[in-house]
Amino acid sequence: MRTEAELRAALAAPAPRLIKVRGVIDLRADCAEHAADGYTLAGYLAEYDPAVWGREREPSGPLEEARAASAQRQLAAIGVPVGSDTTIVGDGRGAGLTGASLRVHNAQNVIIRNLTFRDTRDCFPQWDPTDGAEGNWNSAYDAVSLQRATNVWVDHNTFTDQPHPDSAAPTYFGRPYQQHDGSLDMTNGTDLVTASYNLFEDHGKTMLIGSSNTSTTDPGKLRVSVHHNVFRNVEERLPRVRFGQVHVYNNLYEPGPSFVYAWGVGVRSALHVENNYVKLRDGGAVEDLIHNWGGTAITETGTLVDGRPVDVLDAFNAANPTTPLAGDAGWTPVLNRGLEPTSRIKNLKAGAQQRERYHVAKGTDFDTVQAAIDAAPPGTTITLGKGVYREVVRVPATKPDLLLKGSTGNARDVVIDYDNAAGTTKPDGTAHGTTGSATATIEADGFTARDLTFSNSFDRAAHPGITATQAVAVKATGDRQYYDRVRFLGHQDTLYADTRNVGARARQYYRGGEVVGDVDFIFGRATAVFDRMTIRALDRGGDPNGYVTAASTRRDNPHGFLITHSRIESDAPAGTYHLGRPWHPGGDPDAIASVVVRDTKLPAAVKTAPWTDMSGFSWRDARFAEFRNSGPGATPGADRPVLTAEQAAQHTVRAYLGDWNPA
Numbered sequence: 001m002r003t004e005a006e007l008r009a010a011l012a013a014p015a016p017r018l019i020k021v022r023g024v025i026d027l028r029a030d031c032a033e034h035a036a037d038g039y040t041l042a043g044y045l046a047e048y049d050p051a052v053w054g055r056e057r058e059p060s061g062p063l064e065e066a067r068a069a070s071a072q073r074q075l076a077a078i079g080v081p082v083g084s085d086t087t088i089v090g091d092g093r094g095a096g097l098t099g100a101s102l103r104v105h106n107a108q109n110v111i112i113r114n115l116t117f118r119d120t121r122d123c124f125p126q127w128d129p130t131d132g133a134e135g136n137w138n139s140a141y142d143a144v145s146l147q148r149a150t151n152v153w154v155d156h157n158t159f160t161d162q163p164h165p166d167s168a169a170p171t172y173f174g175r176p177y178q179q180h181d182g183s184l185d186m187t188n189g190t191d192l193v194t195a196s197y198n199l200f201e202d203h204g205k206t207m208l209i210g211s212s213n214t215s216t217t218d219p220g221k222l223r224v225s226v227h228h229n230v231f232r233n234v235e236e237r238l239p240r241v242r243f244g245q246v247h248v249y250n251n252l253y254e255p256g257p258s259f260v261y262a263w264g265v266g267v268r269s270a271l272h273v274e275n276n277y278v279k280l281r282d283g284g285a286v287e288d289l290i291h292n293w294g295g296t297a298i299t300e301t302g303t304l305v306d307g308r309p310v311d312v313l314d315a316f317n318a319a320n321p322t323t324p325l326a327g328d329a330g331w332t333p334v335l336n337r338g339l340e341p342t343s344r345i346k347n348l349k350a351g352a353q354q355r356e357r358y359h360v361a362k363g364t365d366f367d368t369v370q371a372a373i374d375a376a377p378p379g380t381t382i383t384l385g386k387g388v389y390r391e392v393v394r395v396p397a398t399k400p401d402l403l404l405k406g407s408t409g410n411a412r413d414v415v416i417d418y419d420n421a422a423g424t425t426k427p428d429g430t431a432h433g434t435t436g437s438a439t440a441t442i443e444a445d446g447f448t449a450r451d452l453t454f455s456n457s458f459d460r461a462a463h464p465g466i467t468a469t470q471a472v473a474v475k476a477t478g479d480r481q482y483y484d485r486v487r488f489l490g491h492q493d494t495l496y497a498d499t500r501n502v503g504a505r506a507r508q509y510y511r512g513g514e515v516v517g518d519v520d521f522i523f524g525r526a527t528a529v530f531d532r533m534t535i536r537a538l539d540r541g542g543d544p545n546g547y548v549t550a551a552s553t554r555r556d557n558p559h560g561f562l563i564t565h566s567r568i569e570s571d572a573p574a575g576t577y578h579l580g581r582p583w584h585p586g587g588d589p590d591a592i593a594s595v596v597v598r599d600t601k602l603p604a605a606v607k608t609a610p611w612t613d614m615s616g617f618s619w620r621d622a623r624f625a626e627f628r629n630s631g632p633g634a635t636p637g638a639d640r641p642v643l644t645a646e647q648a649a650q651h652t653v654r655a656y657l658g659d660w661n662p663a
């Protein structure tokens with residue numbers, strides 16, 4: 001199965017079923033597609049702000065009902081039911097489900113193997129001010145949910161929140177905006193489960209066994225083996241148990257900086273924790289490995305912490321004298337085939353087969369960037385060795401989630417360059433045109449570039465007979481594209497931040513890099529954020545010298561280009577540069593440019609009236625504004641729209657990127 005439709009059809013076919021997943025099936029969508037009844041996050045935050053709503057009661061009323069309705073719509077889109085007598089397995093390296101919630105409910109005899117589960121993210125977490133002393137955001141949707149399930153084997157899978165871990169989430173009402181629930185949860189009378197050789201990483205609430213402290217379906221069930229798994233940079237529930245007899249053995253724990261606890265001892269639980277290896281280092285204290293959630297006992301034996309035998313239960317009881325735990329969980333596992341000495345677990349390997357990382361350089365995997373892209377499955381990391389790659393590159397829409405990065409960490413060391421221009425000719429004798437001049441065309445969603453340079457080195461002076469001198473370094477059209485410490489070099493039309501078509505939208509985030517050019521050198525209709533960028537406006541020796549932007553934002557899109565916390569630099573004479581002009585491709589009246597420049601240092605080269613007309617369209621009809629800029633080019637003037645503080649609050653990185661949070 002390669003698509004969502006094929007997967008759902010296979011799961012609906014008569015049992016028994018053996019389903020092979022090839023590649024990545026991505027069920028994610030823009031959260032706005034699921035929103036119902038007028039729900040918006042901004043409205044929800046305003047309605048239930050503790051300063052307004054208080055902290056004594058849970059949210060209720062129309063907006064909470066709209067949130068719940070939106071959540072149900074998302075569940076219908078991402079929930080994947082798995083029936084009895086089903087084996088679902090990743091076929092080869094890199095197979096997996098992104099943004100999906102695999103739901104094994106009321107089913108038996110199920111095997112799940114060799115799949116990577118990524119970013120099962122709740123678009124509509126609920127704020128509960130009564131949850132704890134400070135309140136909490138609570139999400140739904142486990143990556144794999146077992147409810148009333150029996151005889152289930154979950155083996156050699158990888159579970160991760162990447163590329164949007166909760167550790168990178170914003171904070172609302174003083175609490176992290178948590179959008180991920182469990183990786184693998186077993187509740188509601190689930191029984192006879194084995195979780196083996198899985199990798200759990202970059203997650204919070206990882207594995208819950210047991211529904212609630214008052215469950216009437218869980219007693220006598222929840223017999224589970226958790227063995228030979230790797231828990232890396234996860235926070236808690238490794239696992240947390242209520243009621244069940246759970247054998248936790250031969251697992252490797254590698255806590256990260258936000259580690260809370262590993263083994264949660266809940267009501268009437270019978271945890272038998274045996275021969276586990278913990279690389280604690282700076283990830284917490286020994287006593288934090290256990291947490292008492294209302295239980296009475298745990299059997300803990302054979303634990304090695306950083307290679308040393310440690311009695312974790314003694315350490316816990318010494319640190320928690322008011323809530324001690326007895327050392328006998330009341331049972332001895334007999335189904336423990338494969339139990340190994342703890343020392344053998346130190347370098348345990350687990351998880352689904354991952355795609356190989358591709359390398360580009362002479363004598364490595366590939367000699368050219370395009371060859372690596374052509375061979376790479378979605379989600380591959382392609383590392384470019386130091387050097388200049390003279391080629392035209394295309395990342396098609398069929399290659400989502402690629403990461404293209406330079407090997408040295410310095411963008412100047414790794415350059416992709418070509419010198420086509422709009423007026424240069426193709427082999428068939430026709431002109432390239434602006435779009436065709438691009439050194440790199442990036443169509444795929446989820447694309448990331450890091451620590452490299454895209455350049456169009458077309459030389460106008462060397463080609464005086466060519467009048468169409470637009471020469472694009474990058475044309476970017478996909479959604480969720482992240483350019484981290486990337487340089488874009490050219491002259492006219494350097495960076496084409498666009499969408500796939502007139503009706504599509506695309507969010508792009510440019511951070512910590514550089515854009516160089518002179519005429520309209522940042523242009524297009526994308527929703528693009530330029531954060532902490534250096535924008536260098538070249539001196540052409542005239543007046544005007546050039547135009548930094550030429551946006552063609554669609555009329556119904558409130559967010560075009562946002563330049564924030566950046567620097568515009570230029571050695572051009574004072575008062576010779578425009579910040580932008582409105583581009584109406586083909587005279588399109590619905591292309592109403594939107595550009596906001598805020599908290600940015602401007603050079604003396606910027607005109608005191610920084611916006612100008614284009615092709616007969618007045619800049620006054622566009623959406624141009626500034627806010628809190630500085631530098632010699634930020635002199636106030638009558639023809640210089642400035643946002644109010646209230647308006648500026650609608651022009652932030654978060655407002656432009658919405659539910660997408662580049663990690």
